Amino acid sequence: MSLINLRNLGVIYSTPLFENLNLSLGKGERIGLVAANGTGKSTLLRIIAGETEATQGDIILARGTKVGLVTQDVPDDLVELSLFDAVLSALDPEQIESESWRADIALNDLEVPEIHWRRPLNKLSGGWQRVALLARAWVSEPDVLLLDEPTNHLDLNRIGVLQTWISTVARSTPMIVASHDRAFLDAVCNRTLFLRREKSHVFALPYTKARESLSEQDSAAERQFQNDFAKASQLRRKAAKLKNIGINSGSDLLLNKTKQLNERAQKIEDTARPAERHQSAGKIRLENSGAHAKALVSLAESAVTIPDGRTLFKLPPLWINPGDRVVVLGANGTGKTRLLSLVTGALDAEVANIRVAPSAIPGVSDQNLSQLDRFKSPMSAVTEMSDVGDHRARALLAEAGLHIDLQEKRISILSGGQRSRLAMLLLRLSKPNLYVLDEPTNHLDIDGQEALERELLIHDTTALIVSHDRTFVRNVGTRFWLIDGKRLAETDSPETFFDVQMDGAV
Structure with missing residues (x-):
């Protein structure tokens, strides 16, 4: 029995986002929703949840079907509530009086430590905010769950908890999951919808196999x-x-x-109709200026500390040679980003026990894309970073998905995907031979992730990378440094670390 049926559904603004979408969702089905940034995934979920209307077509819900939507961002009216109260407020007033235990169960099912329950949402990390929104949707006992980028801001341990929760506690609840996390989609979904402008495609397969079938089609x-x-x-x-x-x-x-x-x-x-290609949010291209140094980065045996002097972990002697793409692995809080910041600092000044070759040309991107903060607009960023001229600058921005109406706007109004593509464009213009990338796939859609992977591989780049994206790490990493037990050591593969993190307790 289908709980939700979409018939010839379409959304048209100035141009169509998508048209003629037909889809059904029945018991036991978990559909992965895949499309480029800005092509209608979140809009489709809001339409199904009844929060907005389609331009054309019909949505038919089975009688009494309750839909729970987990959005990407915390609503303004919840940000100052504690995590517990935000979850509790999803219940009807009479339920709050007599059934507050439901919030306890939801939070325990999702393995949320009690230390976080009474903290305001705006004081919690993005990952815990995501978990709070999921618990809030779950506490109302929905018949269908709609998840919009549920793994955003989650570390591997929390992704593992989420995957386990979906396969156990929520196993009987049908879901539509919009996500750019390829490994997650493969793990939790048994159907895949590729949302396209003219003709969307649905396969009764998890993401990777569905992608192969789509390519053949x-x-x-x-x-x-x-x-x-x-x-x-x-x-x-x-x-x-x-x-x-x-x-x-x-x-x-x-x-x-x-x-x-x-x-x-x-x-x-x-x-005759040509095969419709998915809409791209913009191209990603990199460059590698090459290096003649035997080692671009040399790390002497030492201790990596935080500013107050406490030791995070100990380093053995290590080198990053041209062509190495080193991925730093470790649980949250072990010091991965600290190591990247020390290497980045050594690019500009002397840092004890870290030597960077004089020929190194850095290309640095942190997980918050703070390198963009000093620029007024995308246009000023490109013209200040290069001497390409205004006409070429506009063409480069358009190619990266930042069309003319966005090029003079404040960078702060750009979406996460647009900011990421701008950051990649600026890296390209700096013509680096040493990339230092902290969570570079954050906010990139699958098209962008794959483009970044291709560019890193094609140009045989040298890179030091931190990432929670398992597929990205597997595809681009050539060496792996693992921080474990207050020491860093090289390991042959990331798989043991992935297994431990995905199966470990909070």
């Missing part, structure tokens, strides 16, 4: 399109020859045949 559609147009061209060439003969011979029969051939060609051309 697109390739077959493109081949059919090319074959159709080749056939139409052949008919038109034949018609042209017959027309010439018919005119020269005065044959009405041949001229009539010419007309018929052209009509057949026109009919083929009218019905």
Whole structure:
């Protein structure tokens, strides 16, 4: 039995986000919702939840179906509430009086430590805010859950808790999950919807297998399109020859045949459709200026400390050589970002026990993209970072997905995906030979993640990376440094660390 049916659903603003979407959601189904940034995923979830309306089509919910929506951001009226009160406020007033225990159960099911229960949401990390919104949706006992980027801001341990919760506590609740986390989609979803402008595609498969099927389908559609147009061209060439003969011979029969051939060609051309490609939020391109130094970064045996002098972990002697893409692994709070900040600091000044080759040209991006804060607008960022000229600057920004109406706007109004693409563009313009990247896939859609991976691989870049994105780490890492038990050591693979984090307790 279907709890939700979408029929010919569409959303059109100045241009269509998507049209002719048909989808059903039944018991036991968990649908992964995949699309580029800004192409309608969040809008679709809000429509299904009844918070906004579609431009066309119908939504049919089974009688009595209650839908719970977990948004990306905390609503303004909740930010000053404690985590516990924010969850509790999702209940009806009479339930709050007699059934406050429901909030306790929801928070315990999601393994939220009690130390966080009474803290205001605006004092908690983005990860705990995400968990609070999930608990808030769950406490009202929904029949269907809609999750909008549920793994944003979560570390691997919390993603593991979430995956376990979905497969156990919430296993019987149908879900639609909008996410750019490929490993998460594979782990929790048994169907995949690729949302597209004209024709969306649904597969009864998890993400990776569905993506392979979609690629095969697109390739077959493109081949059919090319074959159709080749056939139409052949008919038109034949018609042209017959027309010439018919005119020269005065044959009405041949001229009539010419007309018929052209009509057949026109009919083929009218019905032929090229394979629709997903809408891209903008291109990501990098550069690597190369390096002749044997080691771009050398780390001597030492202790990595925080400003008050406490030791986070001890370093053995290590080197980062040209072509190495080193991923730093470790649980939250072990000092990964601290290590990156020390290496970044050594690029500009002497840092004890860290030596950076004089030929190193850095390309640095932190997880908050704070390198963008000093610029007034995307346009000023590009022109201050390079001498490409205004015309070329505008073309580069447009290519990165920042069209003319955004180029002079304040950077603070850009979406996370737009800020990430701008940051990648600025890295490209700096022509680095040493990338230092802290959570570079944050806010990037799957298209952007894959583009970043390709660029790092194609240019054989040298990089020091921190990331919670398992697929990204597996695809780009060549070396892995693990912080564990107050020491850092090199390990052959990230898989043991991933397994421990995903299965570990909070």
